[in-house]
Structures are given as structure tokens and as C-alpha cells.
Amino acid sequence: MALISDGRFIEDGWRRLAEEEALPKAGKVIVSLARLQHAIEVLGPESALGVIVPNTTEPSALIEALPRLGLVSISFPAFADGRGFSLARLLRRAGFKGELRASGRLVADQYAHAVGCGFDTIEIPDDLAERQDEEQWRAALNVYAMSYQRGYSGRGSILEARRRAARP
Amino acid sequence: MTAHDPEAMRRANAPTTTYRYDEYDAALVRERVAEFREQVRRRLAGALTEEEFRPFRLMNGLYLQLHAYMLRVAIPYGTLTARQMRRLADIADKWDKGYGHFTTRQNLQYNWPKLVDTPDILEALADVEMHAIQTSGNCIRNVTADHFAGVAPDEIEDPRPTAEFLRQWSSLHPEFSFLPRKFKIAVTGAAHDRAAIMVHDVGLRIVRNDEGEIGYQVVVGGGLGRSPFVGKVVGDFVPRRDLLAFLEAIMRVYNRFGRRDNKYKARIKILVHEKGIDDIRAAVEAEFAAMDRSVFAHDPAEFERIAGFFAPPPYESLPSDSQMLRAAKLETPAFANFADVNVGAHKIPGYAIVTVSLKPIGGVPGDASSDQMRVLAEASERFGFGELRVSHEQNIILPHVKQDDLFALWRTLDAAGLATANAGLVSDIISCPGLDYCSLATARSIPIAQAISTRFADMSRQRRIGKLGIKISGCINACGHHHVGAIGILGLEKKGQESYQITLGGDPTFSASIGEILGPGVTAEQTPDVIEHLVDFYLAEREEGEAFIDTWRRIGHARFKDVLRREGEDGADI
Numbered sequence: 212m213a214l215i216s217d218g219r220f221i222e223d224g225w226r227r228l229a230e231e232e233a234l235p236k237a238g239k240v241i242v243s244l245a246r247l248q249h250a251i252e253v254l255g256p257e258s259a260l261g262v263i264v265p266n267t268t269e270p271s272a273l274i275e276a277l278p279r280l281g282l283v284s285i286s287f288p289a290f291a292d293g294r295g296f297s298l299a300r301l302l303r304r305a306g307f308k309g310e311l312r313a314s315g316r317l318v319a320d321q322y323a324h325a326v327g328c329g330f331d332t333i334e335i336p337d338d339l340a341e342r343q344d345e346e347q348w349r350a351a352l353n354v355y356a357m358s359y360q361r362g363y364s365g366r367g368s369i370l371e372a373r374r375r376a377a378r379p
Numbered sequence: 380m381t382a383h384d385p386e387a388m389r390r391a392n393a394p395t396t397t398y399r400y401d402e403y404d405a406a407l408v409r410e411r412v413a414e415f416r417e418q419v420r421r422r423l424a425g426a427l428t429e430e431e432f433r434p435f436r437l438m439n440g441l442y443l444q445l446h447a448y449m450l451r452v453a454i455p456y457g458t459l460t461a462r463q464m465r466r467l468a469d470i471a472d473k474w475d476k477g478y479g480h481f482t483t484r485q486n487l488q489y490n491w492p493k494l495v496d497t498p499d500i501l502e503a504l505a506d507v508e509m510h511a512i513q514t515s516g517n518c519i520r521n522v523t524a525d526h527f528a529g530v531a532p533d534e535i536e537d538p539r540p541t542a543e544f545l546r547q548w549s550s551l552h553p554e555f556s557f558l559p560r561k562f563k564i565a566v567t568g569a570a571h572d573r574a575a576i577m578v579h580d581v582g583l584r585i586v587r588n589d590e591g592e593i594g595y596q597v598v599v600g601g602g603l604g605r606s607p608f609v610g611k612v613v614g615d616f617v618p619r620r621d622l623l624a625f626l627e628a629i630m631r632v633y634n635r636f637g638r639r640d641n642k643y644k645a646r647i648k649i650l651v652h653e654k655g656i657d658d659i660r661a662a663v664e665a666e667f668a669a670m671d672r673s674v675f676a677h678d679p680a681e682f683e684r685i686a687g688f689f690a691p692p693p694y695e696s697l698p699s700d701s702q703m704l705r706a707a708k709l710e711t712p713a714f715a716n717f718a719d720v721n722v723g724a725h726k727i728p729g730y731a732i733v734t735v736s737l738k739p740i741g742g743v744p745g746d747a748s749s750d751q752m753r754v755l756a757e758a759s760e761r762f763g764f765g766e767l768r769v770s771h772e773q774n775i776i777l778p779h780v781k782q783d784d785l786f787a788l789w790r791t792l793d794a795a796g797l798a799t800a801n802a803g804l805v806s807d808i809i810s811c812p813g814l815d816y817c818s819l820a821t822a823r824s825i826p827i828a829q830a831i832s833t834r835f836a837d838m839s840r841q842r843r844i845g846k847l848g849i850k851i852s853g854c855i856n857a858c859g860h861h862h863v864g865a866i867g868i869l870g871l872e873k874k875g876q877e878s879y880q881i882t883l884g885g886d887p888t889f890s891a892s893i894g895e896i897l898g899p900g901v902t903a904e905q906t907p908d909v910i911e912h913l914v915d916f917y918l919a920e921r922e923e924g925e926a927f928i929d930t931w932r933r934i935g936h937a938r939f940k941d942v943l944r945r946e947g948e949d950g951a952d953i
Contacts, residue, residue, distance in 0.1 A: 293557025
């Protein structure tokens with residue numbers, strides 16, 4: 212797996228726990244949604260906890276846990292399945308401040324979409340990272356200077372720029 | 380063109396009749412071209428697989444068709460300037476085979492571009508403030524509107540500022556570019572629906588409430604394709620200040636809950652059908668209530684800025700009745716027919732709306748040669764403030780022509796083979812490209828349109844029949860809108876043979892209905908016969924001034940079915 216953040220391939224500080232693997236005492240671990248409640252109960256508040264969720268997850272299933280979580284990873288079963296973008300928006304709206312990660316076969320051309328919807332990092336398989344290197348991911352962030360939409364992250368809003376220009 | 384060309388001066392001073400890009404719009408379109416150029420390069424270099432490249436080329440209007448790529452150029456709300464029309468002609472000459480095809484969604488398709496040329500074509504489009512963004516793909520498609528916008532006498536408000544507002548909001552949307560399926564929005568601001576809003580994923584009807592405030596009736600879940608549905612009202616009166624937030628809520632509900640397990644059940648119409656409109660309305664309203672609406676709040680200054688571009692051109696003050704028109708009609712019967720059939724009422728006295736038919740008898744519906752495009756551009760400058768429209772009936776509209784100029788315009792059009800006086804008549808057939816071009820098609824549609832058109836070549840007979848919409852699709856995806864044709868024809872493939880299923884009673888307006896199947900399919904050869912018998916039966920049964928659909932509604936489907944049955948008894952194998 213390769214991890215992209217701010218247009219760079221970086222080391223992943225988190226470790227995804229296999230289902231059969233016991234919860235470690237320390238370290239930044241990512242558990243499945245099914246194990247989340249148990250992990251919260253077992254681990255102390257000082258240990259960093261993350262969760263990986265399907266893109267069909269109802270935000271209400273995570274609301275209570277959000278303040279406790281350092282990372283939420285949303286899986287993309289197919290790169291053209293856009294449900295994860297809406298779920299990311301809803302989690303940010305619910306006040307989640309931690310790392311929001313998109314995990315799947317996303318392509319560099321979707322990077323700006325992901326950032327716009329609130330994702331911080333993208334986790335892709337190695338074969339994809341070989342074809343789409345760091346340069347392509349970095350370039351994808353800078354294709355558009357601004358966007359028409361308001362309320363999405365990453366780029367300046369054209370509407371707001373027009374308003375500023377119209378002001379005497 | 381030289382520096383001394385007197386036409387150039389006049390062109391430069393032409394009034395604004397449509398939206399003009401500012402620096403931000405221009406930059407964004409250029410950035411999209413650069414991005415696409417890079418995407419093509421990365422595809423050819425292997426960084427993107429064909430599967431990965433596909434949604435991005437589709438979102439830029441590039442399809443892989445039966446014989447070649449097809450590029451679909453956006454003509455937002457169907458409005459074009461003369462300069463843009465000329466550029467479309469130039470592109471047709473340089474990169475295609477000298478013609479283009481106007482579509483039922485007010486776009487233009489080139490059928491023969493090469494993949495490596497498309498970035499240059501897009502660059503040439505960007506020069507004249509055009510693009511191919513979101514004319515395909517599982518995203519919010521090019522927004523369409525009433526082709527008589529701004530000039531129709533029955534209008535509450537010009538729908539184009541709203542459509543342009545939505546074009547911008549939906550362009551390269553971070554959240555809604557990977558939807559379950561395509562998403563089409565149409566807007567009308569008139570009492571009569573010419574934009575078929577009831578059969579769109581979202582249809583917007585501009586309305587005024589009792590307090591005189593402008594708002595939108597929002598219809599959701601209409602659509603054609605293999606499961607046709609008439610849309611249902613999800614918001615009866617959405618004030619303008621809430622429109623974007625309301626649409627954002629609809630899109631989020633659809634993006635999250637629309638089916639993705641089966642592409643044939645992925646449109647929002649299926650979600651609305653399976654969950655029921657009440658559930659969908661509740662979900663949309665809940666999302667609307669939960670979101671931060673301040674970022675979508677209506678910006679009156681921005682709306683006014685956009686609306687300003689659609690200000691009426693400098694009309695002259697004229698008498699409502701033109702003596703010149705009257706005299707020319709008496710003198711030239713062929714012109715009189717054109718004036719009676721292709722010319723419509725304009726809201727300004729002394730002016731008229733002219734429909735230029737792209738349906739010559741026996742021709743390919745919607746096709747225009749580059750020479751014809753140039754004639755149309757020139758005609759719009761001489762006679763119509765340099766503005767043209769594309770209708771969803773695949774014709775070209777000159778929206779502001781002085782009645783005094785109609786005869787001169789007709790002569791210009793006639794010389795270019797563009798004066799077919801059949802707007803709205805039985806030979807003004809809507810047709811998809813069908814098996815001649817399309818990789819999805821199961822049967823040919825253009826030759827069927829040509830055969831029917833030729834069968835009714837006698838124009839006086841056509842005028843006697845009156846307004847009658849025939850719509851032909853070459854497969855169940857229904858690009859030819861056959862479900863909403865008064866007579867619809869669907870080309871299928873049965874045991875290796877083309878078979879044409881005929882439907883009656885379709886209606887694309889506010890009184891929308893989906894056509895009912897007449898009976899077993901007929902062969903390509905039989906189709907013109909059956910259509911002719913249906914039309915003759917209608918002529919025998921109709922009451923004074925009654926349209927085909929009204930006769931059909933009055934006497935019932937069964938009576939028309941008998942026509943087909945009798946046909947079978949006459950020896951035809953149907």
C-alpha cells in the first residue's frame with residue numbers, strides 16, 4: 212500500500228489490524244467497524260485509534276465514537292463508486308477533526324475531488340502507485356486554481372472571488 | 380476576413396445575447412483542456428488503464444463508438460452565438476468529415492474525431508467559450524432549457540440564467556462527479572413546457588407564488604430509457620434562495636442511496652420508484668434541514684450578473700403586423716408555407732421566432748454540414764442579433780427575426796437547402812443515430828426516419844395532417860425519446876432481425892405521458908406503411924382542430940390497435 216498526503220507519498224504511521232490480531236497496548240491502530248466498540252472499551256484514551264468503514268456506513272453509527280477517533284478510513288470498493296465522497300462530507304459536517312482517509316483504487320485524477328470533500332490522505336495499492344507516481348498525484352492537486360462550488364475544501368471559490376471584485 | 384471587412388465591425392459590436400465568460404470561467408475551461416491533454420498522454424503512456432481513463436474521457440464528452448470516437452460538445456441551454464456556430468463549422472471541416480449532428484439534448488456531436496486530436500478540438504472550442512464538460516459520464520450533464528427562452532410570449536421568466544447558474548454549480552463538482560448514473564436537469568420558465576422537464580432526472584419549472592415571489596417547482600425521477608417514468612413533484616415551491624441547497628440535498632440522497640448493483644436500475648427514477656416519492660421527499664427534506672445552507676444561499680448580485688447577459692437585444696419599435704410579410708406570402712406560396720409552419724409568435728411586436736428545420740425530406744435528422752452552419756451563422760447576424768438556438772427537436776432556432784425580414788431570410792435559407800417547411804409536422808422526426816453509428820443500438824433508426832419522411836414527402840399532405848411528433852430510438856436507451864412521441868418507434872433486434880415496436884400517446888409536456896405499445900413489432904419495410912395507416916385513421920377520426928394525441932386520448936388505444944390488426948389481415952406478416 213502507498214499513502215498520499217499533500218501530494219507526497221509518505222510513510223503510514225497507522226497500522227491496520229487484521230481481524231484475528233489482538234489489540235496492542237500502544238501504537239496507532241485501525242480496526243474494523245465491528246471491533247470499534249470493543250477497542251474503545253479496552254484501549255485507554257491515550258492510545259490512538261482509527262476505524263475503517265464501508266462507504267455505505269450511516270454517519271449515525273459513528274457519531275458517538277468520532278471524538279475518540281484519530282482516523283476514519285472510508286473504503287472505495289471501486290474507484291468510480293462516489294459514495295465515499297458524500298460520506299466524507301457528512302463526517303466532516305458531524306465535526307470530525309481527525310485524519311480522513313480514502314482507501315481503494317482511487318486514481319490521481321480524483322485527488323482534488325477527495326480533498327474537496329474533506330479527505331486528508333489516500334491509500335492505494337502498490338501496483339497503482341507504480342503506474343501513478345508521486346509526480347502525477349502532486350500535479351493533480353494543482354490542475355485547477357479555483358472551483359465554482361462553495362463550501363468544499365482545497366481551492367478558492369470563484370463565487371467569492373467575484374464578490375470581492377464587485378465590492379467597491 | 381480582412382481588416383477592412385465591414386462584417387467584422389458589425390460582429391464585434393453585436394449585442395450580448397448569451398452568457399460571456401469572465402476570467403474565472405475562461406481559466407477553468409482552459410484548465411480542463413490542459414487536464415484532458417495530460418489524461419490522453421497518460422492513457423497512451425499506460426499510466427491510466429482504459430477502465431480508469433473511461434470516466435474522465437466520458438466526462439469530457441468523448442465516447443468510443445462503433446467506428447470511431449464521438450465527441451459531444453456542450454451547448455448550454457442550447458444557446459449559440461454566430462461566432463460559436465462558425466467555430467463548430469471550422470472544427471467539422473478540420474477534424475471531422477465536414478458536418479455535425481445536433482442532438483436531443485441541445486448538444487452537437489462529431490462522429491469522426493481522433494483521440495489524439497481531441498485536446499486540440501477542445502482548445503479550439505475554448506477560444507469561443509465552449510467546452511465538452513459533462514456531456515457524458517455518470518455526472519450532472521449539460522443543463523438544458525426551453526429553446527424559446529426569453530422570446531416566448533407565455534414566459535414567466537427566462538430559464539437561462541437559472542440554467543447557467545446550475546451549469547457553474549454542477550461543473551467539476553467535487554462530490555457529485557461519480558454518481559450511480561448520469562443525471563440530467565432541464566429548466567423551463569413558460570406556461571407551455573418545451574424542455575420536457577417531466578422526463579428528466581430533475582425538472583425545474585419556474586413559478587410564481589401568491590405573494591408574487593419567484594421559485595421553482597422541482598420534479599424528480601422522470602426519465603426514458605428502458606424503464607420510462609414521468610417525474611414526481613418533490614418540492615412544490617422552492618424559493619430561489621434555497622434552490623442550490625435543495626438540489627445539493629437531492630444529489631446527496633441520490634449519490635448515497637441510488638443503486639449501483641445494476642446499471643439499468645441506477646438512475647434516480649428507479650430510486651424514486653422503489654422507495655416512493657414520499658420517502659425520497661422526506662430524505663431530501665431531512666438532508667436539506669441538516670446541511671449548512673449558508674454556503675448555498677442565493678446570491679442576488681451573482682444572479683443579476685448572470686441574468687444581465689441575457690438582456691433582450693435592442694429591438695426596434697414595430698407594428699405588430701408586417702405589410703411586407705403579408706405581401707411576400709401572397710406572392711410566393713412556398714414562402715407562405717414556410718411562414719405558416721416554421722414561424723412562431725414572438726413576445727415583441729413585429730418580430731418572429733423562426734425554426735430552421737434540420738429534417739429535409741429523406742435527410743438525416745439533426746445533421747448540418749459546415750456550409751449550412753456558416754449560412755446559419757451569417758443569417759443570424761443579418762437577421763437576428765447574431766443569436767441561434769438548438770432545440771431538443773434537433774432543429775435550429777433564430778429567436779429574433781423582424782417579420783419584415785422573413786422573406787429575405789427564407790431566400791437565404793432556401794438557397795442552402797435549409798427551408799424545409801416542416802417544423803412540428805410529421806416529417807420533423809426526432810431520431811437517435813442508431814445502428815449506423817452507435818455501439819449500443821440494436822437497430823437502425825436514421826433509415827427509418829428517412830423512409831417515413833419520404834413517404835410523407837407531399838408537403839400539402841403534411842400540412843393537412845398538422846402537428847404530429849414522431850420519435851425514433853434505435854435501442855431501449857431511448858435517446859430518440861420514443862416514449863414521449865405521439866407516435867414512438869423503438870428499434871429492437873429479434874432473432875437477428877430488426878423489429879420496430881410502435882407506441883402511441885406519448886407526451887413530453889406538463890401533461891406528460893408514456894406511450895403505449897401498439898402491438899407486435901414490425902419490420903423496417905413495414906414501418907412506413909403502419910405509420911401511414913395510423914395517420915390516415917387519425918385523419919378520418921379527428922374532430923376539428925384536434926391533435927393526434929387528443930384524438931388518441933378521446934377514442935382510446937384499442938381503436939388504433941385495430942388498425943395494426945387489420946394490417947395483419949391484409950397479408951402482412953405482423
